[in-house]
Amino acid sequence: MKIIVLTKRVPDTGTPIKVKGDGSGLDLSSIPFVMNPYDEYALEAALKVKEKKGEGEIVLLAVGNDEYKETIRHGLAMGADRAKLIKVENPFVLDAIQVANLLLEEIKKEEPDAVFCGKKAVDDERSYVHAFIAQKMNYSYLYGAVNIDFGDDKLKIMKETERGLATFEVPFPCLISFDKCQFEARYPSLRGIMAAKKKPLEELEVQNIPENRVVSIKFEPPPPKKPGKIIDLPFPDNVKELVRLLKEEAKVL
Amino acid sequence: MPESKIHELRKFFDLDEYLTEEEKLIRDTIRDFVKKEILPYIGEWWLKGEFPKHLIPQMAELGLFGPTIPEKYGGAGLNYVAYGLMMEELEYGDSGIRSFCSVQSSLAMYSIFAFGSEEQKMKYLPEMAKGKLIGCFGLTEPNAGSDPASLETRCKKDGNEWIINGRKMWITNGTIGDLAVVWAKDEDERIQGFIIEKGTKGFSTREIKTKISLRASDTSELILDEVRVPESQRLPNTEGLKSALMPLNEARFGITWGCVGSAWACFEEAYNHSLVRVQFKKPIASFQITQQRLVDMFEKIWKAQLLVYHLGRMKDKGTARYIHVSLVKRNNTRMALEVAREARSLLGAYGITTEYHSMRHAANMDTVHTYEGTYEIHTLIVGRYLTGIDAIDR
Numbered sequence: 001m002k003i004i005v006l007t008k009r010v011p012d013t014g015t016p017i018k019v020k021g022d023g024s025g026l027d028l029s030s031i032p033f034v035m036n037p038y039d040e041y042a043l044e045a046a047l048k049v050k051e052k053k054g055e056g057e058i059v060l061l062a063v064g065n066d067e068y069k070e071t072i073r074h075g076l077a078m079g080a081d082r083a084k085l086i087k088v089e090n091p092f093v094l095d096a097i098q099v100a101n102l103l104l105e106e107i108k109k110e111e112p113d114a115v116f117c118g119k120k121a122v123d124d125e126r127s128y129v130h131a132f133i134a135q136k137m138n139y140s141y142l143y144g145a146v147n148i149d150f151g152d153d154k155l156k157i158m159k160e161t162e163r164g165l166a167t168f169e170v171p172f173p174c175l176i177s178f179d180k181c182q183f184e185a186r187y188p189s190l191r192g193i194m195a196a197k198k199k200p201l202e203e204l205e206v207q208n209i210p211e212n213r214v215v216s217i218k219f220e221p222p223p224p225k226k227p228g229k230i231i232d233l234p235f236p237d238n239v240k241e242l243v244r245l246l247k248e249e250a251k252v253l
Numbered sequence: 254m255p256e257s258k259i260h261e262l263r264k265f266f267d268l269d270e271y272l273t274e275e276e277k278l279i280r281d282t283i284r285d286f287v288k289k290e291i292l293p294y295i296g297e298w299w300l301k302g303e304f305p306k307h308l309i310p311q312m313a314e315l316g317l318f319g320p321t322i323p324e325k326y327g328g329a330g331l332n333y334v335a336y337g338l339m340m341e342e343l344e345y346g347d348s349g350i351r352s353f354c355s356v357q358s359s360l361a362m363y364s365i366f367a368f369g370s371e372e373q374k375m376k377y378l379p380e381m382a383k384g385k386l387i388g389c390f391g392l393t394e395p396n397a398g399s400d401p402a403s404l405e406t407r408c409k410k411d412g413n414e415w416i417i418n419g420r421k422m423w424i425t426n427g428t429i430g431d432l433a434v435v436w437a438k439d440e441d442e443r444i445q446g447f448i449i450e451k452g453t454k455g456f457s458t459r460e461i462k463t464k465i466s467l468r469a470s471d472t473s474e475l476i477l478d479e480v481r482v483p484e485s486q487r488l489p490n491t492e493g494l495k496s497a498l499m500p501l502n503e504a505r506f507g508i509t510w511g512c513v514g515s516a517w518a519c520f521e522e523a524y525n526h527s528l529v530r531v532q533f534k535k536p537i538a539s540f541q542i543t544q545q546r547l548v549d550m551f552e553k554i555w556k557a558q559l560l561v562y563h564l565g566r567m568k569d570k571g572t573a574r575y576i577h578v579s580l581v582k583r584n585n586t587r588m589a590l591e592v593a594r595e596a597r598s599l600l601g602a603y604g605i606t607t608e609y610h611s612m613r614h615a616a617n618m619d620t621v622h623t624y625e626g627t628y629e630i631h632t633l634i635v636g637r638y639l640t641g642i643d644a645i646d647r
């Protein structure tokens with residue numbers, strides 16, 4: 001069984017992002033990057049399936065620059081068997097269809113049984129790259145899994161709905177995208193990290209990527225919050241004033 | 254905003270440029286583990302005076318036990334810089350957690366690895382790496398602290414067995430341990446090492462509950478009353494006191510890095526606090542004195558950080574001597590103690606609670622400053638090297 005896990009490198013969500021002074025982009029110079037957390041769940045799910053089946057190969061696939069190698073090593077250290085990095089100079093300018101097309105070409109070559117990925121990347125919130133791939137490959141497709149089981153050569157996928165949990169049986173070949181799961185992604189072990197060094201990481205050079213059609217032209221930080229109001233009056237006048245303001249200005253009472 | 258600024262401050266001297274990908278990945282993995290599994294709860298464990306035993310399987314899974322020993326014995330074959338980074342991140346959490354790993358890896362496992370027979374190594378090391386067996390290291394005694402040569406625990410050969418009598422004091426992991434590496438003098442006044450398993454008749458422990466330092470760690474007394482063990486429990490490849498001290502040099506190396514982690518934890522919260530705490534209508538960071546306090550801490554930590562990095566590279570090359578380790582242990586424990594106290598003081602009243610970390614670190618650092626050779630003893634070791642005169646010639 002071969003499972004491809006799509007992997008993206010994203011800024012750590014715990015860190016506030018600054019917009020460059022001229023609005024041309026984001027200042028990512030001193031931001032820690034991590035593997036997209038949803039992709040981490042996808043990789044953990046793939047590892048679980050491989051462990052349950054007792055055999056299999058997990059291949060990480062990413063479109064990115066040199067810095068992506070750090071993220072990919074993290075995935076190899078968690079237990080993926082090998083990785084392919086489609087090299088582009090600036091992954092941030094690619095639009096979703098470009099990324100999907102680049103991934104698609106490698107997926108066709110690899111002929112996997114399944115493609116797992118996060119339901120979206122936490123940076124650009126694009127959740128349609130994988131839908132495009134599933135459609136082009138004509139795979140069985142499910143969005144937003146929260147748990148997974150494997151038996152009788154089939155995948156059982158759990159999804160959360162508004163009213164509870166739904167379980168689906170999904171035949172191969174398939175593409176499953178993962179939400180925040182009911183299980184935790186494992187930490188890479190120190191042994192895993194040392195072993196990752198020896199696992200193959202293939203870097204693929206791509207010639208002439210077609211122009212990106214969707215181009216970002218301006219970034220703006222969210223508007224600053226309006227400052228609060230301090231009622232600098234002694235008790236009980238301050239309470240009276242507060243009630244008046246809530247009634248007349250905020251109009252919430 | 255502070256989060257990303259902290260990230261920038263931790264990269265100030267571009268240490269990442271000088272680390273390999275594996276080293277960075279190991280650091281980041283342990284950092285993540287500490288952030289999620291330790292920091293939210295450590296204040297509570299510390300107050301309760303408990304080591305978080307439930308974390309042992311997860312720590313073993315991560316590979317925190319015996320990481321530098323060869324894979325054949327369950328280790329990960331890590332280099333010393335990676336080992337140091339791991340210790341730094343663990344002590345960012347708490348000195349007690351780092352101590353647990355130091356004792357398991359550098360004292361107990363290392364003693365068996367360096368002085369044990371092949372059978373002993375195969376019997377104990379893989380199980381210790383898996384966290385199934387926890388070890389402790391008993392050298393210090395009620396009457397022998399800085400002067401371990403004066404230890405009073407005795408071992409006597411009786412046929413193919415040894416009879417051991419004595420007491421060991423201040424032993425980390427003593428009560429939770431499944432086995433103890435114990436040092437005792439034979440009838441020829443030669444110091445011998447033994448592996449004593451829990452449950453051996455005459456071997457008992459008593460946990461010291463009244464500590465105000467290193468509270469999230471088990472510190473115990475070991476009592477050896479006519480303990481009988483077969484010759485196969487003696488470590489065959491020791492050379493007297495020198496062997497009992499060698500593991501300490503390993504553990505000290507980890508301590509030098511750990512101090513840096515502890516200091517970062519304190520600095521970061523004091524720094525963040527100084528930017529948001531408003532007094533006299535300004536953040537306290539705007540006052541010149543506060544800025545000087547912050548810069549002093551920042552400077553001290555970076556000096557210590559660069560020192561351990563260099564020491565680590567030397568150790569990997571095989572050129573780090575015990576005097577290097579002594580000098581850095583001396584410098585870095587003092588640094589961490591000073592930074593923790595300064596950070597605590599910058600936090601004002603908030604700093605005295607366990608919701609913040611600095612006071613816990615400051616209290617822990619008093620132990621780190623004392624154990625594995627006190628500040629004064631390391632002064633005398635380096636002093637002897639400088640002058641050629643042994644100030645403690647007994």
Ligand SMILES: Cc1cc2nc3c(=O)[nH]c(=O)nc-3n(C[C@H](O)[C@H](O)[C@H](O)COP(=O)(O)OP(=O)(O)OC[C@H]3O[C@@H](n4cnc5c(N)ncnc54)[C@H](O)[C@@H]3O)c2cc1C
Nearest residue numbers: 390391392393398399423424425467620624625627629645
């Ligand atoms: C929490 C904790 C955990 C520990 N864990 C372990 C463990 O796992 N295994 C183990 O074997 N030990 C352990 N120890 C013991 C530790 O190594 C000793 O406490 C340390 O070696 C100092 O010995 P002492 O406490 O007897 O102090 P002493 O040796 O009595 O020293 C008291 C003071 O006198 C000073 N002093 C002593 N001699 C001289 C001198 N010649 N010149 C100048 N000043 C001097 C010292 O620097 C110190 O300030 C632990 C200690 C603590 C606190």
